[in-house]
Amino acid sequence: MKNYIQPGDTVTVTAPYDVASGGGVLVGTLFGIATGDAKSGDEVEIKTNGVYEHAKTSAQAWATVGLAIYWDNTNKVFTTTATDNTLVAKNLAVAANPSPAGIVKLNG
Helix, strand or coil, X not given: CXXXXXXXXXXXXXXXXXECCCCEEEECCEEEEECCCECCCCEEEEECCCEEEEEECCCCXXXXXXXXXXXXXXXXXXECCCCCCEEXXXXXXXXXXXXXXXXXXXXX
């Protein structure tokens, strides 16, 4: 097919802020996990799907699997709080309150 470009699992974007490999990157409503370090304004490849362990709002309990998970772009963590955040994933594991990280599957 002549209009096919790529699978889209990994895409290149301009880093909106300094990011370390494994960090979350939000560009508009496009979210992914950085595959390498990048300074703000540099190009960075991000994975837009897959399963990751990443920092979450520590003071939240994720009591069941399959919760809607949002990206808190101010604190650069996953959260179950929808207000002012972007829906990006579902959780795949229960996480206690407190706990520093959660396991999520990106919506892609």
